[in-house]
Amino acid sequence: QKEVEQNSGPLSVPEGAIASLNCTYSDRGSQSFFWYRQYSGKSPELIMSIYSNGDQEDGRFTAQLNKASQYVSLLIRDSQPSDSATYLCAVADGGATNKLIFGTGTLLAVQP
């Protein structure tokens, strides 16, 4: 059973700080990793994809992947109250489908 683990939080950070969200996965053969953001009462929205070791940056967001440690992280720089949401880490199952295995999500609260 492939698993993705996240701390459910809440993670509380002050406005302007760096928020660091972490995720571990069980399948060493996993190749594709994603971060989705989900506002309360809304559906998940893709914010970052990462496929190789190292960092992937997009604006204020940086995804980091360490396959040896089976670890994925998301850094949000200059956090804003509008970043307050649940962040879901997802790992592609591989095979013939687009199946994603999601973690339970980390609730981020950015305090003004």
Added chain:
Amino acid sequence: ETGVTQSPTHLIKTRGQQVTLRCSSQSGHNTVSWYQQALGQGPQFIFQYYREEENGRGNFPPRFSGLQFPNYSSELNVNALELDDSALYLCASSFPGLNTGELFFGEGSRLTVL
């Protein structure tokens, strides 16, 4: 807005009833998958349809079934509803081709089973 629309947005059913949820995928997306998200949990994969065929299924019983139509829209049917079926049901479409986790979710159908 992802261009993926789902209906109905909310519905209430009682145990033993049947429900049909509908999804229109984003234009050009021929792959549709369905996820169940219980409160406080991450989405769980139910199944995926590609070119009108089910080509992958998660750990859900046969009373969860689906269809995809030639215009790539899709339905999720759940028979003999149980209390634990109460959840947000998410439809996601993706670009042509497989093995991509870049999914575009609809706003979901929230099902309550009493």
